[in-house]
Amino acid sequence: MLVEDDRIWREQLTNYLNREEDLVIVGTAVNRQDAVHLARLSDAHVVLMDLVLSDEGYDGIEAALDILEIKESKIIMLTGIDEEDAIMDTFTAGAVNYVTKDHYEDIPYAIRAAYYNSSYIHPDSAGVLMKGFRTLRKEQRGKLLTPAEREVLTYIHDGHKQTTIQSERYTAESTVKKHVNNILRKLKVSSSREAARMAKRLGIID
DSSP states (O other), X not given: OEEOSOHHHHHHHHHHHHTSTTOOOOOEESSHHHHHHHHHHOOOSXXXXXXXXXXSSSHHHHHHHHHHHHSOOEEEEEESOOOHHHHHHHHHHTOXXXXXXXXXXXXXXXXXXXXXTOOOOOHHHHHHHHHHHHHHHHHHHHTTSOHHHHXXXXXXXXXXXXXXXXXXXXXXXXXXXXXXXHHHHHHTOSOHHHHHHHHHHHTSOO
């Protein structure tokens, strides 16, 4: 099933895919409403969805969400837009792949991969996903420690002794010790120096 508002691209892609022996376009739609209606009626295993179907932004994502509420479908987003936010939003919405129209020759392989539940993701999108995943993990790790604990750990990483940390932060010795003990417990390490190295490596501190 193909959802594409550009008539020329829609016809060319339909002809291109129908030349594949194991692929057939069972229906086409030009907007969000038609896409949902066709999804209800067709037995398409894979939906090729244009990201932008009108002047209302990324309504292809909205159409994908509508379809996934109706039935389990493998949705591949097709687009001329190669933007990080668009790619991340597409996968968040439940799409299984994101292929730019410049790489139309990769679409048959992407369809087969989706049909057979392969974990294949187009290389252009995979890099963005990995970057997004690393950013998310960094944010999650950052939330592992409180702001005060991260500040103390930064002092430790920079080589400051506990007495210096107390005076710089106008904090009692017992408070600094409590922060350090919490850090060691949360990071599951035995020394503050080891904790500082780990935090730096994981991006918890700058």
